[in-house]
Amino acid sequence: MTRRSSRTLRSGELARAAGVNVQTLRYYERRGLLPEPRRSLGGHREYDQDAVTVLRVIRGLARLGFTLAEIAELIDVGSHRGPRPGLREAATAKIAEVDAKIEHLSRVRAALAAVVGAECNDLAACSCDPACPIPFTELAPAPDARAR
Numbered sequence: 069m070t071r072r073s074s075r076t077l078r079s080g081e082l083a084r085a086a087g088v089n090v091q092t093l094r095y096y097e098r099r100g101l102l103p104e105p106r107r108s109l110g111g112h113r114e115y116d117q118d119a120v121t122v123l124r125v126i127r128g129l130a131r132l133g134f135t136l137a138e139i140a141e142l143i144d145v146g147s148h149r150g151p152r153p154g155l156r157e158a159a160t161a162k163i164a165e166v167d168a169k170i171e172h173l174s175r176v177r178a179a180l181a182a183v184v185g186a187e188c189n190d191l192a193a194c195s196c197d198p199a200c201p202i203p204f205t206e207l208a209p210a211p212d213a214r215a216r
Contacts, residue, residue, distance in 0.1 A: 075117055076114040076115060077114070077119065078112055078113065078114065078115075079093055079094075079113050079115075082119055082123070085120045086119075086120050087124075088123055088127065096123070099136055100140060101122075101126055101139065101143065102115075102119060102122060105119075122143065125143055126139055126143065129142060132162065133162055138158065141154075141158075142158055179201065179202065182201035183201050183202055185201070186199075186200075186201045188202065
């Protein structure tokens with residue numbers, strides 16, 4: 069029987085240590101966020117301890133709203149050393165994106181409050197009334213310039 073290094077983790081152990089499930093771990097591997105792990109003689113995946121850090125960084129960035137594509141640009145998968153330079157710029161851009169979403173949601177909330185205040189109960193009747201508070205066109209996202 070071969071003993072594996074005390075520094076290596078199998079898939080389930082890594083998933084538990086990083087707070088993800090094994091399917092998430094496999095998905096991150098397919099997306100290239102985690103390098104292909106070594107295999108034991110029995111074919112089991114074996115990860116080093118740095119993989120826990122990489123997974124925690126990925127999850128932390130995801131909780132901050134970064135997409136997996138953005139995360140892939142921010143982490144150095146080959147070195148496992150966490151975020152690359154550029155995190156500050158990416159975070160600044162993400163703040164602007166969040167601010168835009170907050171502004172949009174504030175407009176949506178105000179429109180919904182107007183609907184509640186006007187006691188609209190029948191969408192068909194309300195939409196025909198010029199005083200209807202439902203903004204049928206104003207809250208729609210701006211058309212994409214490429215679609216023109």
